[in-house]
Amino acid sequence: MILPPPPDSLLILAGALLAEAALGYPRPLFAAIRHPVVWMGALIGGLDRRLNREDLSFRRRRRRGVLAVGLLLLACGLPALLLQAAILAGLPKPAALGLLALLAASLPAQRSLHQHVLAVAEGLEDGGLEGGRAAVAMIVGRNPETLDEAGVCRAAIESLAENFSDGVVAPAFWLGAGGLPGAVLYKAVNTADxxxxHRSPRHEAFGWAAARLDDGVNLPASRLAALWLVLAAWLSPGFDAAGAWRAVRRDAGRHRSPNAGWPEAAMAGALGLRLAGPRVYGTERVEDAWMGEGRARAGVEDLRRALLLYRRACKLQLLAVLGMAALLMG
Known part of the structure; x- marks a missing residue:
């Protein structure tokens, strides 16, 4: 058996989500062997240095970028497939599923995402605007010096919403659909993107394949992430589920990203905020549509409410996975 059939893949997914939420990625393990994403990043950096030559034409650099993505997927997916097959063939089923769940727990980022966004709220509360700017600079690419307190809070909430999709829901989706190799391949694509x-002089051609593939593999997760946020708002007093649904229907497709607008619009509507809109990356101003129709003056309390909604959306996802596994088991 190469791939675990349903409901086994869903049980692996549920175990991975529970383990990651409880433990994260332990610091001693990171110190000893780093993290799978670090390994992927080292490979991507090496391919970029070797294949992305600036003296080549745009077309040749784009072809080399396609080759780089193919080599990355082969180097990441094949070992994951062989490892999973060996575990399933060599261990009793309960032990195999448990071990695969522990291995896969390194791929979603529920706990670390929560910690990084919570650090922004605590930075603002303890260190004022400069503390918030320092914390938010760890999770967003925009220039923190251009952000006031409302801008810091909006940036953190937007990062929470977008990374809920591509850092939590997407790895979970591909783990459930394709076992450990599915989640590993997803993380390789997402790390490459x-x-x-980026549409920079160095990577506009070479990174084309990574960006387009990332858009495709994140499409189902972005819609699911919006769904979990709307449902979490519906089940939680004090949140506006109807506003979240309206914002998704009206605004998600207007975002400059084909996927980020879905969770961002849902989060904005649920909180009664406006998110996205014009912002500055480095020295470049990016014009983008607003998500939601509420106020733009977000505060620390909004950031903490966003974290509460996020936690409940993560729990909803876990309950849905367990429910589907139970149905398939009869």
Whole structure:
């Protein structure tokens, strides 16, 4: 058996989500072997240095970028497939599923995302605007010096919403659909997009394949992430589920990203805020549509409410996975 069939893949997913939420990625383990994303990043950086030559034409650099993505997927996916097959063939089923869940727990980022965004709220509360700017600079690419307190809070909430989709829901989706190899391949694509999928002089051609593939593999997760946020708002007093649904329907497709607008619009509507809109990356001003129709003056209390909604959306996802596994088990 190469791939675990449903409901086994869903049980692996549920175990991975529970383990990651409880433990995160332990610091001693990171110190000893780093993290799978660090390994992927090292490979992507090496491919970029070797293949992305500036003296080549745009077309040749784009072809080399396609080759780089193919080599990355082969180097990451094949070992994951062989490892999973060996575990399933060599261990009793309960032990195999448990071990695969522990291995896969390194791929979603529920706990670390919460910690990084919470650090922004605590930075603002303890260190004022400069403390908030220092914390938010760890999770967003925009220039923190251009942000006032409302801008810091909006940036953190937007990062929470977008990374809920591509850092939590997407790895979970591909783990459930394709086992450990599915989640590993997703993380490889997503890491490549974050490193080389930019419209910069160096990466506009070479990173084209990574960016387009990332858009495709994140499409189902972005819609699911919006759904979990709307449902979490509906089940939680004090949040506006109807506003979240309206914002998704009206605004999600207007975002400059084909996927980020879905969770950002849902989060904005649920909180009664406006998110996204014009912002500054480095020295470049990016014009983008607003998500939501509420106020733009977000505060620390809004940031903490966003974290509460996020936690409840994560719990909803876990309950849905467990429910589907139970149905398939009969």
């Amino acid at each position: 974050s490193m080389i999928g």
